[in-house]
Amino acid sequence: MTILEFTGVVAIVSFVAGLLGSLTGLGGGVVLVPLLTIFFHVDIRYAIGASLVSVIATSSGAAAAYVKEGFSNIRIGTFLEIATTFGALLGAFLATRIPTSALAVIFGAMLLYSAFLSRKPRTEAQRNLPPDPLATRLRLNGSFPDLESPRSYNVQRVPAGFSLMFGAGALSGLLGIGSGAVKVLAMDQAMRVPFKVSTTTSNFMIGVTAAASAGVYLSRGYVDPGLAMPVMLGVLGGSLLGSRILVKAETRSLRLVFSLVILVLGLQMLYNGFWGKI
Amino acid sequence: MPAAQALARQPHPFKPQPWRDRRLEIILGNLLRTGVLLSAAVVLAGACVYLYRHAHERADYRVFLGEPSEFRTIPGVIRSVMNGRGRGLIQLGLLFLIATPIARVAFSIVGFAIERDRMYVAFTLIVLAILLYSLLGSGIGL
Numbered sequence: 001m002t003i004l005e006f007t008g009v010v011a012i013v014s015f016v017a018g019l020l021g022s023l024t025g026l027g028g029g030v031v032l033v034p035l036l037t038i039f040f041h042v043d044i045r046y047a048i049g050a051s052l053v054s055v056i057a058t059s060s061g062a063a064a065a066y067v068k069e070g071f072s073n074i075r076i077g078t079f080l081e082i083a084t085t086f087g088a089l090l091g092a093f094l095a096t097r098i099p100t101s102a103l104a105v106i107f108g109a110m111l112l113y114s115a116f117l118s119r120k121p122r123t124e125a126q127r128n129l130p131p132d133p134l135a136t137r138l139r140l141n142g143s144f145p146d147l148e149s150p151r152s153y154n155v156q157r158v159p160a161g162f163s164l165m166f167g168a169g170a171l172s173g174l175l176g177i178g179s180g181a182v183k184v185l186a187m188d189q190a191m192r193v194p195f196k197v198s199t200t201t202s203n204f205m206i207g208v209t210a211a212a213s214a215g216v217y218l219s220r221g222y223v224d225p226g227l228a229m230p231v232m233l234g235v236l237g238g239s240l241l242g243s244r245i246l247v248k249a250e251t252r253s254l255r256l257v258f259s260l261v262i263l264v265l266g267l268q269m270l271y272n273g274f275w276g277k278i
Numbered sequence: 279m280p281a282a283q284a285l286a287r288q289p290h291p292f293k294p295q296p297w298r299d300r301r302l303e304i305i306l307g308n309l310l311r312t313g314v315l316l317s318a319a320v321v322l323a324g325a326c327v328y329l330y331r332h333a334h335e336r337a338d339y340r341v342f343l344g345e346p347s348e349f350r351t352i353p354g355v356i357r358s359v360m361n362g363r364g365r366g367l368i369q370l371g372l373l374f375l376i377a378t379p380i381a382r383v384a385f386s387i388v389g390f391a392i393e394r395d396r397m398y399v400a401f402t403l404i405v406l407a408i409l410l411y412s413l414l415g416s417g418i419g420l
Contacts, residue, residue, distance in 0.1 A: 005327060006337035043342040053372060060314045060378045068307030074299060078386060078401050092412075135317070207379035212409050214376045215416030219351060221344030225368035226337070229325045232375065236318055258282040 003226065010040065010227070011234035017054060018238025022062035023246055024258045025199030026180035027206045028054035028235045030265045042227065049222030054235040055180075061239035062246075063200075069247060071200040072143045076155065076193065076222050080186075082164050084169035084179070084209050091173020092213070100174055104273030107171065111266030114185050115259040122192075123253060127153070129192060133205030134158045144197050146249070153194050161191035172209055175269075180206050181262050195251045199258065300388035309385055313378030317371045324367025331364060351418050380409055 001009075017028035029051035035051060036042040066072045092168055135141055135155035143152040155161075164186035172179030180202055187198035215225060246254065348354040349369050358366030383406050390398040 001337050003337045004333040007325075007329065040339070042339040045342045046339050053375065056375050056379060057314070060310045060382075061374070064307045064311035064314065067303045067310065070300075070303060072303075074306065074386065075301065075398065078405065080407075081383075081405045082401055085405055085412075089408065089412065139395075170373060177339050208383060208405070208409065211376050211379045212412045215413040215418045218372075218376075219417040221346075221350050223349070223369070223372060224339065224345060225324070225349060225365035225372070226328065226332075227339060228372055229321055229328070229368045232321055232372065233318060233325070236314065 006040070007226075007230045010036075011230035014054065014231045014234025015238040015241075018058050018061070019233035019242045019245075020238075020257070020261055021054070021058040021180075021235070022203060022239035022242030023199070023249070023254060024180075024261050025184045025202035025206070026258075026261060026265070027203075027210070028058045028231075030180070030261060030268075032231065032235075034268055036088075036227075043109070045220075045222045046224050046227055047225065049217050050227050050231045052214050052217055053223060053228045055210040056207045056214065057232050057235045058239040058242075059203055059205075059210065061236045062087060062243040063204045063207065065240075065243035066200040066203060066246075069145060071144050071196055071247075072204040073136070073140070073144075073193070073197055073201050074204065075142070076140050076187065076191075077201045077204045078196075079138055079140065080162065080165045080183075081205055081208055083165035084172070084183070084205060085212055086170075087166040087169020088173040088179075088209055088212055089169075090166075091170035091225050092216070094170070095174050101273045101276050103171075104175060104269045106273075107175065108266045108269030108271075108273055111181060111262050111269060114181070114189070115263040115266060117189060117256055118185065120257045121255065122195075126192065127194075129154050129156055131184075132156050132158065142197070144194065145247075146194075146196075151194065153192075153197065156192040157190050162188045163261070164190055169245070173213065179209060181265055184258065195255060195258075196246065199254065200246070287338075289343060299393070302386070302393065305389060306382055306385060309382055313344060313374065313381060317374035320371030320374060321368050322371075324364045324369075324371060327362075327364030327367060329364075351356065380406075 016033040021028035022032055032054050033047045033051045035135035036047040037044055131141060131154040135158050142157040143150050164182060168179045183202040183205060184198050187193040188195055348358040355366055355369045359370050383402060387399055387402045389401060
């Protein structure tokens with residue numbers, strides 16, 4: 001394939017990755033890494049470098065819209081970023097000390113279960129929970145523009161969410177990908193944050209986690225300009241479209257897309273773990 | 279009926295909060311958009327130069343060679359832009375992209391300070407410190 005053809009095809013694939021990434025709060029890497037390595041025969045290290053670029057592009061591109069329109073909760077995001085960034089430091093420290101293959105298998109299995117769990121919509125009673133004292137003190141409760149009218153929500157189980165976020169950060173340091181999934185699940189399942197707020201706040205956060213490790217990968221020579229260029233431009237376009245769709249989308253369909261994508265991510269993790277690719 | 283259930287059945291046991299962070303949200307949203315558009319413009323400019331010169335060569339990423347030092351550090355990237363290299367420009371755009379979320383965190387500190395929210399100024403400072411710590415240790419020549 002010539003460079004011109006390669007650039008065009010990768011840009012189109014990245015557009016789809018950015019679209020899915022911004023709709024699910026997972027970033028583009030979930031789709032991009034397997035596609036680049038399997039279909040384009042890109043070395044995994046170049047693919048990880050490109051994936052990191054795609055995560056920052058999806059996050060910043062879509063977050064601009066999500067933050068302005070009041071979906072992302074910047075307080076939840078900021079508070080939980082403490083956990084994810086500390087976790088990422090720990091993960092990077094542990095990366096050479098623990099068997100990441102075994103970890104990938106466990107994480108993969110966890111994701112398959114979560115794919116099933118995250119399909120279930122919240123009941124009316126689960127939506128109207130009384131405020132939690134800790135969440136109130138941390139000023140995490142908020143509201144967002146739901147389809148008909150603004151809806152308020154009360155954040156629950158802050159310590160559980162914070163711990164999961166720490167795990168999400170550690171995973172991103174250890175495995176390179178997949179931390180967005182834990183972020184969405186921690187907010188959605190543990191903290192009972194409305195789904196759209198969970199995915200958009202995750203989207204807001206993943207850019208920071210990725211930027212923290214981007215320096216390391218750049219200095220190790222993982223970020224190739226010829227590959228990262230179509231990835232960045234394609235993903236950015238996709239994420240801008242995704243952020244327009246999410247605003248008007250039914251939560252039910254977003255949950256469906258999310259659970260399908262993490263199903264794929266889970267299978268990918270199992271495969272990588274069993275075949276020692278990670 | 280258990281107390282928790284009784285509470286859950288009440289319509290909304292709290293008043294909707296006023297949209298306190300509205301201004302901060304708009305500032306951060308605009309900052310993110312500017313950062314992303316700036317980096318996209320630089321990457322696009324680099325792409326034009328790169329494709330003009332190399333469009334018909336073969337694309338091959340099968341073997342990991344690692345990037346040359348001019349694409350791995352900030353001083354290297356700047357030198358390569360000075361030499362008029364397309365890929366140097368792309369890499370510069372990517373550096374702007376990486377800087378965007380970091381600038382967002384830094385601006386949040388100012389925003390929370392304006393709102394006199396000391397707790398969140400402290401939270402954001404912690405995040406920024408960890409971010410800078412990992413970037414300084416990364417060897418990109420910051």
